[in-house]
Amino acid sequence: MVWLNETQHYLRTVDDAGECVAAGLRTILTDSTRAPVLVLGTLWPAHWDTLTSSTSRFEQARAVLSGVDIAVPTAFDDEHMVVLNACAEQDQRLAEAVANADAGHVTQYLAGVPELMARYRHAAPTARALIHAAMDARRFGHRRALSHTLLKAAASAYLSDTEWDALNEDWFDVALSYAGRPCKGVPGPLTRIRPRVLGPSPQAADQAVSSEPRYRLADYLEQHGRFSRTHQMPPNGFWTALADHAHPGDLNALGNAAYDRGLYRDAAQHWKKGATHGSPGAARNLIGLLLELHPADRRPVRWAADHLAGSDAYSVSCLLGVLHEEQAHEEVIGLADRAATDFVLHEASAVAELLKGLQAVGAREQIDSLLARDPAGQVGLDDGAEGMVKLLNALLRVESDQIFALQFNRPDHASAVAELRQSLLARKQINTLLARNPSSCPPLQEASAVANMLRVLLAAGAQDQIGALLARDPASHVHLSDASGVARLLTQLQQVQTPGPWGEFHSLPGFISWSNRPPVDPTDNQAIAQDQIQELLARDPATHTSLDSLSSLSELLAALRAVGAQEQYRALTERAVTHLALDIVGAATLGSLQASGAHDLAAGLTERAMAQIPLGDTRAVMRLLVALRAHRAQDQISALLARDPATHVSLHDGTDTAILLEELMEIGAQDQVRMLLARKPAAHVQLHDAYGVNRLLESLQEFQEHDQVNALLARAPAAHVSLHDTQAVSLLLRSLKALGAQVQVKALARRAATSLPLDNARNVAALLEGLRRVRAGDEIAALLARDPASHTRLDDPADAKRLIEQLMEITKPEEQTTSYAADGFITIEQQAIELLDPDGKEELKNQLVRLTARLPAVGLFWLYQRYSGDSYWFGREPNGDPAPAWDWGDVYDR
Numbered sequence: 001m002v003w004l005n006e007t008q009h010y011l012r013t014v015d016d017a018g019e020c021v022a023a024g025l026r027t028i029l030t031d032s033t034r035a036p037v038l039v040l041g042t043l044w045p046a047h048w049d050t051l052t053s054s055t056s057r058f059e060q061a062r063a064v065l066s067g068v069d070i071a072v073p074t075a076f077d078d079e080h081m082v083v084l085n086a087c088a089e090q091d092q093r094l095a096e097a098v099a100n101a102d103a104g105h106v107t108q109y110l111a112g113v114p115e116l117m118a119r120y121r122h123a124a125p126t127a128r129a130l131i132h133a134a135m136d137a138r139r140f141g142h143r144r145a146l147s148h149t150l151l152k153a154a155a156s157a158y159l160s161d162t163e164w165d166a167l168n169e170d171w172f173d174v175a176l177s178y179a180g181r182p183c184k185g186v187p188g189p190l191t192r193i194r195p196r197v198l199g200p201s202p203q204a205a206d207q208a209v210s211s212e213p214r215y216r217l218a219d220y221l222e223q224h225g226r227f228s229r230t231h232q233m234p235p236n237g238f239w240t241a242l243a244d245h246a247h248p249g250d251l252n253a254l255g256n257a258a259y260d261r262g263l264y265r266d267a268a269q270h271w272k273k274g275a276t277h278g279s280p281g282a283a284r285n286l287i288g289l290l291l292e293l294h295p296a297d298r299r300p301v302r303w304a305a306d307h308l309a310g311s312d313a314y315s316v317s318c319l320l321g322v323l324h325e326e327q328a329h330e331e332v333i334g335l336a337d338r339a340a341t342d343f344v345l346h347e348a349s350a351v352a353e354l355l356k357g358l359q360a361v362g363a364r365e366q367i368d369s370l371l372a373r374d375p376a377g378q379v380g381l382d383d384g385a386e387g388m389v390k391l392l393n394a395l396l397r398v399e400s401d402q403i404f405a406l407q408f409n410r411p412d413h414a415s416a417v418a419e420l421r422q423s424l425l426a427r428k429q430i431n432t433l434l435a436r437n438p439s440s441c442p443p444l445q446e447a448s449a450v451a452n453m454l455r456v457l458l459a460a461g462a463q464d465q466i467g468a469l470l471a472r473d474p475a476s477h478v479h480l481s482d483a484s485g486v487a488r489l490l491t492q493l494q495q496v497q498t499p500g501p502w503g504e505f506h507s508l509p510g511f512i513s514w515s516n517r518p519p520v521d522p523t524d525n526q527a528i529a530q531d532q533i534q535e536l537l538a539r540d541p542a543t544h545t546s547l548d549s550l551s552s553l554s555e556l557l558a559a560l561r562a563v564g565a566q567e568q569y570r571a572l573t574e575r576a577v578t579h580l581a582l583d584i585v586g587a588a589t590l591g592s593l594q595a596s597g598a599h600d601l602a603a604g605l606t607e608r609a610m611a612q613i614p615l616g617d618t619r620a621v622m623r624l625l626v627a628l629r630a631h632r633a634q635d636q637i638s639a640l641l642a643r644d645p646a647t648h649v650s651l652h653d654g655t656d657t658a659i660l661l662e663e664l665m666e667i668g669a670q671d672q673v674r675m676l677l678a679r680k681p682a683a684h685v686q687l688h689d690a691y692g693v694n695r696l697l698e699s700l701q702e703f704q705e706h707d708q709v710n711a712l713l714a715r716a717p718a719a720h721v722s723l724h725d726t727q728a729v730s731l732l733l734r735s736l737k738a739l740g741a742q743v744q745v746k747a748l749a750r751r752a753a754t755s756l757p758l759d760n761a762r763n764v765a766a767l768l769e770g771l772r773r774v775r776a777g778d779e780i781a782a783l784l785a786r787d788p789a790s791h792t793r794l795d796d797p798a799d800a801k802r803l804i805e806q807l808m809e810i811t812k813p814e815e816q817t818t819s820y821a822a823d824g825f826i827t828i829e830q831q832a833i834e835l836l837d838p839d840g841k842e843e844l845k846n847q848l849v850r851l852t853a854r855l856p857a858v859g860l861f862w863l864y865q866r867y868s869g870d871s872y873w874f875g876r877e878p879n880g881d882p883a884p885a886w887d888w889g890d891v892y893d894r
Helices: 017-030 045-052 059-065 078-088 092-100 106-110 113-121 125-139 148-156 161-165 171-180 202-210 219-228 236-245 248-260 264-276 280-293 299-307 313-325 329-342 348-360 364-372 384-409 414-421 425-435 447-460 463-471 483-497 508-515 523-538 550-562 566-579 587-595 599-612 618-630 634-642 654-666 670-678 690-702 706-714 726-738 742-755 761-773 777-785 797-810 838-854 861-868
Strands: 002-004 039-041 190-193 214-217 814-822 825-833
Touching (some): 125 190, 125 214, 125 236, 148 214, 171 190, 236 264, 248 861, 264 299, 299 313, 299 329, 313 329, 313 348, 329 348, 329 364, 348 364, 425 447, 550 566, 550 587, 587 599, 587 618, 599 618, 726 761, 761 777, 838 861
Antiparallel strands (some): 814 825
């Protein structure tokens, strides 16, 4: 079992370490020889959202985490408290926690949270300043290890002049002592991190002894600070302390935090120092900001080019791209020259990255200079197969460009091009790298690593190395649980059998490179590749591969079909049809399976769903019907309808019932529609589901079932629907108004305006929109009187923007159109209707002012600029005043 407490510390890192950890976890979880393996971790929701977001850079972490979360409530409900009380009879600590925990927060009590919070609340000014400095550093992006120097410099900025003048010389040591004392067995607010020396490395031992003390903020206080201090702007000295003492790897994130709050000069200060330490993101941000403020001042560009020249390959590559975008041609040439001549040729991956960056900006002369230094002969093999593959790929891309240039200049001399090809530096480097036996690098257990190496060796025409790799017999060693890896290996083995350009490169230069490869005799490798395919199939991957990923499963099925392994294809299809959960069967799933060529699997799942789907499950029936209609499966639709789902489906979920009615009507199943309506869904729908009630009302109205509409309204849904989904409440308000149910509109509007929690900006905005559209002016006034501008969270920029826009919409008079007939003519009049009285308008204005004033502190300065009307070209000061003009000369070296 692997236990990862605070999993974000392992997966969400500023460098690639977290992705390496995640990749390692994926490996042990998919390795059947290590089973059973349990990886258990804890994550706060905000970190979970970041790591699993489809737009985040944490691809490996997202793959590990997605679909395996267990939501842990913040408190025990009444039902579970009964169970805890029974257990508490045998456990004195649990009994104390149950008796004293507030509102079911038993876990927090057991963790010493009450004592921890008491220590924080009762702290002296110096200790409180220390804790606030740690909270702010963490919430703005500093890593959890906070140095003694940073904390001391930052904490002093939180003390008033009076408090500072009254301090003793040992004030910081006293504050640290107070914050470091344990709280009922758990660590105090701020705990010193004591490094362990686990290996024999003398450098590690020296570092452990000589490095200055570092401290960690208690996890609960860190989360408390993220919410309680979200609207607090730290003092100016805090940002100065960060610029001077923060960890270099965090300076870009800290600069971003300053910029988001309008502190442009502080942001530039952080980015400049971050760029000095090799951060390409910091360099990009620094150049972008200064060129926006002073387009004619090229000093930041020249400085960045000079100071990142000796940095890592990724930093240089990124900066080359930035300079190229800014059309800083001289700086591009200068940086490319220095990188080509000075870069240390240790890692294959780094050289590949640098070649990629140079190629992207067209630095052909510098590429030749770099290749003349023989990187293929000098790089170490520490980064293994992955580094070799990356470098070979990079060299092949360079060779493709060089060959393309030769053929472009001499289109009628193909034979001369073929001869010249062998003299190209890129080809010489490829040959040098191949001579170092890259075929020995990939671990034979990792199918993807072997497949990647085969792919690049094929592209290089390295038949000797292909033979050497196949001679290691990867088919007998790869883990069969990795469906995608096995599929890719089968595909590459088939490519060895039938060598050709297609699929190797997707560009004209790539094809030219392939077509001009030296002649080889691949016959022996073709036979060995065929033996490897048979060996791999003999190990029965259909029985042993994982079924966890539908895309990987489709990939393997396609590969099995491509190599003619019909028995394995059928076995895997049957296994998947039997064991995959039926709840995956839907239009999107069947569509993706059909698109990937897994027609038999799609058909098998459909047949199984047809036979086993419970007719009482309205959602399952509806989703299957939608999928069948989308794929024009008329025979299966008829078979499903023959089972008479309208008689059996549950009518509790209004959304599912409405969609099912509409689907039945779409396929012309009139008898099923009549049967379903005859069961009177209006009498059975659950009234707490606002969206479901609204969808059913719309559907019943569309089918002109007026009696059922009236029956549903008679059940007074306005008094029962949950206010949790405010968007649904807003839609229901409009539907009720359209139906003329004014009493229901008034009741629901009043209930929502007076009871809706104000912490969520999206919900408040949705309700305001709904109230505005039904012209519920009194209810809008009631909602504004509760002061949502001061209470709502502003952690989502889109939600904050929407709330401001909805408040501004209310300031615009509503247009009411009236038409009447007179003297045979139709007359149309439009009249402006004010939703608020003068007092309400004044409160609305106050709400807008209050809300926009909060934006800079939460990192939404760009939104503040849009709506405040003030000019902040050079940013703002921490006190809110517009910053005076500043330029590159005001950004000091630190």
